[in-house]
Amino acid sequence: MAIPKQNELYDPVLEFLSDGEVHTSEQLQKFIRRRFHLTAAQRAKKTNSGAPVWTNNIAWAIRKLKEDEMIVAPQRAHYQITDAGKKYLSGRVSNVDDEVDSPLDLDEGSDPLQKIDRFERLYLELEKGFIDDLLDVILNLPSEKFKGLIDRLLRTLDYDGEEVVDVALNPDKNGNLSGSLMLRNRSGFDVRHVEAKRLPYDEVIDEDELQRFVKAMDDRSQIKKGMFLATAMFSDEAKEYADEHSVYLLDVDDVINLMLDHNLGVTTRTYELKYIDKKFFMG
Numbered sequence: 001m002a003i004p005k006q007n008e009l010y011d012p013v014l015e016f017l018s019d020g021e022v023h024t025s026e027q028l029q030k031f032i033r034r035r036f037h038l039t040a041a042q043r044a045k046k047t048n049s050g051a052p053v054w055t056n057n058i059a060w061a062i063r064k065l066k067e068d069e070m071i072v073a074p075q076r077a078h079y080q081i082t083d084a085g086k087k088y089l090s091g092r093v094s095n096v097d098d099e100v101d102s103p104l105d106l107d108e109g110s111d112p113l114q115k116i117d118r119f120e121r122l123y124l125e126l127e128k129g130f131i132d133d134l135l136d137v138i139l140n141l142p143s144e145k146f147k148g149l150i151d152r153l154l155r156t157l158d159y160d161g162e163e164v165v166d167v168a169l170n171p172d173k174n175g176n177l178s179g180s181l182m183l184r185n186r187s188g189f190d191v192r193h194v195e196a197k198r199l200p201y202d203e204v205i206d207e208d209e210l211q212r213f214v215k216a217m218d219d220r221s222q223i224k225k226g227m228f229l230a231t232a233m234f235s236d237e238a239k240e241y242a243d244e245h246s247v248y249l250l251d252v253d254d255v256i257n258l259m260l261d262h263n264l265g266v267t268t269r270t271y272e273l274k275y276i277d278k279k280f281f282m283g
Contacts, residue, residue: 003042003054004032009061010070012036014089015121017071017081025077030253032058034131037257040250119273131256134266135201138231138255143171149265150177150196150229153255156262159183162190169194180220181227192225193217199232201252207237214245231255 004012009032016031017023033043038054045053062079065071070085081089141149151167162183169179177196182189195213199205210228217226226247233251234242242249250258259265 003038003045004036004057006057006060006064009058010065011089013058013061013065013079014070014081014085017079018086018089020081020086022074022078022080025079028079029055029058033253034256037260038253039257040248040254134256134259135231135252137265139198139200141198143175146175146196146198147171147177149259152262152264153229153250153258154181154194154227156258156264161185165189167194169196178216180223190225191221191223192227193220193223194227194229196229197232199230201231201233203232204235205230205232205238206235207241210234210238210241210245210247214241214247217245217247229255 012032012035013028016028032038032054043052043054047053047056062071065085066073068084069082070088071079071081073079138146138149147169150169154167155164162185164181165184166182167179168182169177171177175198177194179194181192181194183192184190193213193216195216197205213226213228217223224246226245227250228242228247229250231252234249239249241247
């Protein structure tokens with residue numbers, strides 16, 4: 001899925017704020033990251049000014065919604081939907097088709113498009129609950145099962161033409177993993193130090209943890225590259241430190257997206273919805 005443009009963010013932002021509560025910018029960004037399954041590479045893409053493209057687009061979407069009085073900011077980086085925003089959400093589906101004076105017109109309570117709109121809202125609620133449940137499963141996996149999951153995840157990644165030869169991971173007493181990843185390329189072999197931590201998804205891993213990781217990487221026969229996976233978030237300082245020391249980070253959203261993209265531990269049920277095309281019959 002591509003990085004959403006400004007105009008593609010209006011509805012998702014309003015949907016996130018539709019409960020009427022005040023939400024922070026951080027909460028909104030987390031929702032957008034999951035809603036659009038943004039990868040680490042997509043989040044790293046910068047504008048000419050150096051700002052991340054995806055957060056810049058969110059900022060412009062928020063500005064437009066505030067100008068249109070759809071949302072307000074009770075305080076800095078906090079947002080809340082207005083009555084106008086709620087009215088827009090409740091009426092946007094009924095405006096999809098032009099009104100037609102015809103026996104085919106259905107009363108408001110039985111309009112299929114409104115039912116589909118309710119279905120889409122339910123879908124978003126189910127998706128959020130599903131991801132929370134999936135994280136709970138990961139956090140409570142036996143060590144060997146967690147090891148098997150991370151092994152599979154590492155083998156799904158694109159290593160720019162390098163082939164995965166071996167993944168060697170060992171659990172510690174806390175159920176976290178450390179080990180190595182061996183790749184084959186035209187020049188021979190490349191070994192990377194790997195760690196995978198199971199932490200609450202809202203926990204933030206700071207720079208100190210990355211410094212410890214890099215030291216462990218250096219101690220292992222002077223390995224120069226590393227991969228750090230976590231079911232949590234990384235602070236901006238940790239990300240900068242990782243970039244400076246050739247450490248590739250995968251946070252909780254990256255882990256979940258990889259599982260969804262490759263159907264690891266998840267299965268899919270598909271429904272095809274059909275409804276009457278009034279334009280076909282009236283054209």
